[in-house]
Amino acid sequence: MLKYIVKRFLLLIPVIIGVSALVFFIMALAPGDPALTIIGTDAKPEAVEALREELGLNDPIIVQYGNYMWDLLHGDLGESYGSGKPVIEEYFSRFPNTFKLTVWSMFVAVLIAVPIGIISAVKQYSLIDNVGMVAALAGLSIPNFWLGLLLIMGFALHLGLLPSGGADAPFATVLPAITIGTGLAANICRMTRSSMLETVRQDYIRTARAKGVNSKKVISKHALRNALIPIVTIVCMDFGVTLAGAATTEVVFSWPGIGRLTIDAINSQDRPLAIGCLIMTAIMISICNTIMDILYSVVDPRIRLSGGGKKS
């Protein structure tokens, strides 16, 4: 397993090179002058030129990229044009907030989705199945910014139960976690249902029932365990994507997370910060995928991890 994990982390190197090259060249070729954005449109041309020189923006793009990669090789993601702080410091100042929100969002999502998905599958075409699937469709369709504002209106403004935003107040995580969680729940719910539907029709389930094993045990021990692989896949993938930041929800709830940091960096043409955030996001998603692969072997002992890949 250790060999496998090491191999997965080595695979990160081409991922980082690919992501950094893509983002670097897209940002470098996008219209707009970062120096002008930083110093303001009223600045004297000499001041803009001096800043361009200081930031190395007058070098050919390929030289700029080379310099960036050389620094990256030394573990230096550079400094934010805006704040002057190291990018890594900026990223990790926001990361705990995003991690906390992601964990709680996934908790909400799994708590809602898995039971409903199981019930929907076991009681296919029943009222609860239909209601559950319509709710899942609604969860997927409702935009987060709208749901977020509705939740603030209901729970913060009218009921006064929860804070309207920020990350400091007690229970400030509840509303944004519900906002993100319900959207994620929809997908997980549908995946649980279809995976369970497939499993409960298997011969061994019929055999278990015929043997007289009680229904609860058949569902929880025989069916659910075997239906878990696709559910683990989608939960881990959603976890990774949410770790990249949920910009819309973060804006609505004034949540200081990675999503807002990345979007602000792109809008203000803060190249080192934008590239740094996206590289870190790629790393986080890779870590989540590695954890996902490890979980496969936990869920299904037939799956063995080795340096050569998955063997079943």
Add this chain to the structure above:
Amino acid sequence: MKKNWLRMLSVMMCFLLCFGLMAGCGNGGGEEQGDGTEAKTELVVSMNGDVKSLDPMKNWQVASYHFYWTIYERLIYLNEETGEYEPELATSWEVSEDGTEYTFHLREGVKWHDGSDFGANDVKYTIERGIELGTGNYPSVKSVEVIDNLTVKVILENANSIFLDKQWTGDCCVIKEGTDEELAQAPMGTGPFKFVEWVSGDHITIEAFDEYWGEQSGTEKITFKIMPEANARLMALQAGDLDAAALEAAGISSATSDENLTILSTPSIRVNYLGFNHKDEIMGNELVRKAISHAIDKEAIVTAQLEGQGITIKSLVPAAKVGFYDGFEGYDYDVEKAKELLAEAGYPDGFECTLSVSAGTQDLCAQVIQANLKDVGITLTINTMEAAAFNEYMNSGQAQLFVSGRSAGQADAYVNILHSDRIAEGNNKFNYSDAELDAMIEKTWETSGEERNEIYADIQTKINDEALILPLYSNTLFLGVQKDLQDMKCDAEGCHDFRNAHF
């Protein structure tokens, strides 16, 4: 079988109940804090956007002025009621007869937030650092001399009355000698509040400075919450989570109907205008510019773009600024007159042209202009561009027609964008070059008082008479505050002055 499902459902209900209880607990803690006596001396207010740096010489976002004014002080300030400059860190000042020397006498007994004494060396350092960083707040300064610990003389290369005007602007803060890089993270000034912490993307906290030389409001702590979403700010204000928040036109009806809130409003100093490219064959024609000016219904723009929460304007200088003048007729919305002028210009059947606009800022305004111009036979294509791309395109002087805006410190900064020297810099986006107007603008730098205001009036009249730029509208700025919050001010720059605010 049925029993098992009932059991499962009850487990789920328990989870939901726990969640609800957690929510209830949150509420209790929050209320206790809100009702305590301590909360009365603490303000929680919003800032619309995140700040990049806390160094006043490196960051000019208006959002940052809210706390610059509480932490830092300037040499002088403008009394908006009298229009006169009044002492802040300088108790008095003299100008030499030829207008090239300004001597400032500084206030005694002023302390920096680290406990050290404020003096003339700090002012000298501030001005020299400002010039080095190219802030533009110290125009024409040749040198700064320290006469004694409380007297400083600023020598200009040539008479330039703009120098004094600049000294009260939002970012013209006096900093301590020797402070530099650290100001970006931990600002230090002489103001009534001192910096406590900045949590990036979340909040900035300041607290009362006990050794402040002047009177204090009694407010002990202010937390600036960074809240970019306007609806979220409004709801947080209505829920009592905020004591003051900048509001947008769309939320005003909801805010005014809330009896717990007071809404302060002021017309913004941001002037939104239609810019013409004077090098363009069609737009270089004065009659065409006048025709377009008559064809546009500014009231319709205010209704569409600002939901009616703004004013139409005739002059390029806003009414809140010294030097404002609008004693000319302007251009009424008159379709027939516009058609006549177009025919006279040689375009009886109109023409095709392109209007560039920054995405998400003036889209509705551009659509009204498009509809208005269609009525007089002009086919307008709207070219919507991302903000950075739009700025670059506009500064390159290629845009035929464009909608843009300007907010600046003084009248000079509004009119000098038409100076021919600024074409190369990209600030004269109109490609307008006229020796007469250049001379008029330069004359304002050498004069002051009424004499200068008369020149400003002439410049604004000329801009109108030759339809050099068409000023369109200014929006209204709204600040919602809790009813019992006193002495809160919101100025036309959008800066919220919390120095005297208290419950």
